Amino acid sequence: MKAGPSSSLGTPCLRRLARLSAYIEREVPSPARESIRRHMAHCADCRVVLRTLKKTIALCRQAPKIDPPQAVSKRVLAVLRRELARCRPPAP
Numbered sequence: 001m002k003a004g005p006s007s008s009l010g011t012p013c014l015r016r017l018a019r020l021s022a023y024i025e026r027e028v029p030s031p032a033r034e035s036i037r038r039h040m041a042h043c044a045d046c047r048v049v050l051r052t053l054k055k056t057i058a059l060c061r062q063a064p065k066i067d068p069p070q071a072v073s074k075r076v077l078a079v080l081r082r083e084l085a086r087c088r089p090p091a092p
């Protein structure tokens with residue numbers, strides 16, 4: 001089953017990608033971590049996402065810290081919450 005008309009990632013990919021940040025930060029428990037590692041070994045699409053996210057995290061850590069205006073922060077957080085709720089992967 002595909003995620004949508006604009007995505008080539010299927011449900012097995014989406015389940016793993018939902019935990020990708022935690023995987024990178026080594027916050028995923030061992031059995032799930034091994035499942036993600038095995039999936040990455042044979043899924044080129046997910047490896048691209050993993051590589052891109054790692055680069056993004058590295059760039060963000062190098063960026064200077066700024067305090068955006070509070071109104072901007074509120075609007076960005078509202079959009080992120082709405083998008084996360086919309087993109088949440090299906091339950092296993």
Ligand SMILES: [Zn+2]
Binds near residue numbers: 014045
């Ligand atoms: Zn995948």
